[in-house]
Amino acid sequence: MLELAIGIILGGCALGAGCAMIAGIGPGIGEGNAVAKACEAIGRQPECKGSVTTTMLMGCAVAETTGLYALVIAILLIFVAPKLLVGVLMGALGL
Amino acid sequence: MSRKTAKDRLVDLGLILMMVLPFVLAMMLKILTKPYEQGISVSGAQVYFTIPMPIQDLPITESQVVSLCVIVSILGLCLFMTRNLKVVPQTKRQIIVEFIVEKATSFVNGNMGKRFAAFGPFVAAIMALSAFSSLSSLLGLYPPTSDINIVAGWAILVFILITYYKLQGGVLNYIKGFAEPFALFAPFNVISEFATPVSMAFRHYGNVLSGVVISTLIAAGLQGLSRLVLGWLPGVLGNIPFLQIGLPAVLSLYFDLFSGLLQAFIFAMLTMLYISTGAPEEEA
Numbered sequence: 001m002l003e004l005a006i007g008i009i010l011g012g013c014a015l016g017a018g019c020a021m022i023a024g025i026g027p028g029i030g031e032g033n034a035v036a037k038a039c040e041a042i043g044r045q046p047e048c049k050g051s052v053t054t055t056m057l058m059g060c061a062v063a064e065t066t067g068l069y070a071l072v073i074a075i076l077l078i079f080v081a082p083k084l085l086v087g088v089l090m091g092a093l094g095l
Numbered sequence: 096m097s098r099k100t101a102k103d104r105l106v107d108l109g110l111i112l113m114m115v116l117p118f119v120l121a122m123m124l125k126i127l128t129k130p131y132e133q134g135i136s137v138s139g140a141q142v143y144f145t146i147p148m149p150i151q152d153l154p155i156t157e158s159q160v161v162s163l164c165v166i167v168s169i170l171g172l173c174l175f176m177t178r179n180l181k182v183v184p185q186t187k188r189q190i191i192v193e194f195i196v197e198k199a200t201s202f203v204n205g206n207m208g209k210r211f212a213a214f215g216p217f218v219a220a221i222m223a224l225s226a227f228s229s230l231s232s233l234l235g236l237y238p239p240t241s242d243i244n245i246v247a248g249w250a251i252l253v254f255i256l257i258t259y260y261k262l263q264g265g266v267l268n269y270i271k272g273f274a275e276p277f278a279l280f281a282p283f284n285v286i287s288e289f290a291t292p293v294s295m296a297f298r299h300y301g302n303v304l305s306g307v308v309i310s311t312l313i314a315a316g317l318q319g320l321s322r323l324v325l326g327w328l329p330g331v332l333g334n335i336p337f338l339q340i341g342l343p344a345v346l347s348l349y350f351d352l353f354s355g356l357l358q359a360f361i362f363a364m365l366t367m368l369y370i371s372t373g374a375p376e377e378e379a
Contacts, residue, residue, distance in 0.1 A: 075304065
């Protein structure tokens with residue numbers, strides 16, 4: 001029975017990490033849009049290349065934040081949560 | 096050009112040692128204390144020892160040690176570069192330093208306006224600290240920026256600064272600012288106020304940590320692959336992961352160099368933006 005419980009914990013953590021990383025879609029689309037528009041802008045006004053690139057990198061990094069939140073949660077679920085949850089389970093069972 | 100005296104050379108040598116030694120010591124400490132483990136694993140910063148405290152024990156981790164090394168090293172670099180300054184630059188050092196300071200000043204002036212010109216050293220310090228911390232992973236050390244505690248410390252510092260500059264417009268105005276556009280929005284405004292440091296810390300830490308995790312996973316995968324493919328080689332040759340040569344270096348170019356420097360730039364940029372937008376408009 002204990003093996004089953006631990007298996008459910010590990011499986012749930014892995015599934016949760018996978019689901020969390022679905023959030024990677026959003027920043028991908030957003031950054032793609034930003035870079036596409038920056039390319040257009042540079043094509044129209046090549047002399048503005050420096051400032052356009054700086055602003056684009058800045059915007060990309062800000063757009064990346066939501067993806068990084070998901071990444072942090074996924075990393076916590078994979079590397080931290082299993083040990084913690086198994087510890088809690090063991091504590092509840094008095095082992 | 097004046098001749099260098101022996102004392103000058105000695106001080107120069109001492110300062111160069113001050114730049115290099117912390118990293119050498121940190122690497123030696125890491126090599127000596129790293130527990131032996133089969134294969135490669137992803138783990139947090141190693142805890143060297145804990146100091147007993149009344150409420151909770153204070154662990155001294157690898158990231159704290161490395162970040163102190165970075166601070167000492169940057170101090171050494173600054174002292175080394177700014178020795179024997181002359182009104183008319185005579186050494187290459189002074190020309191480089193003047194170039195960097197000029198760039199930093201114009202960067203801050205361009206983004207924050209003239210009245211925040213005093214922020215130049217602060218922003219440059221944050222940028223240098225963050226960049227050097229991320230780059231320390233090139234030496235095989237644990238980059239302090241991939242530890243949330245270090246980055247959260249910087250973010251809290253920036254948050255205090257933002258709040259200080261918002262309070263410059265009067266406490267009443269500060270409280271009134273939460274009820275924009277109308278009073279019902281107050282909870283959301285409070286949340287977004289606290290989201291600022293959280294998002295700054297998570298952005299920086301997540302970027303560097305993702306680089307560390309992905310490089311480690313790829314290194315581990317290549318090790319397994321080379322054991323599978325080249326395991327038939329006789330003797331010690333079979334145990335050397337030859338496939339690990341090459342690809343991790345290319346990845347580290349992106350994750351350590353580009354991503355680390357970009358995050359340093361963005362952290363400094365956001366610091367400037369938040370502070371300059373938080374401060375009240377100047378009556379001209």
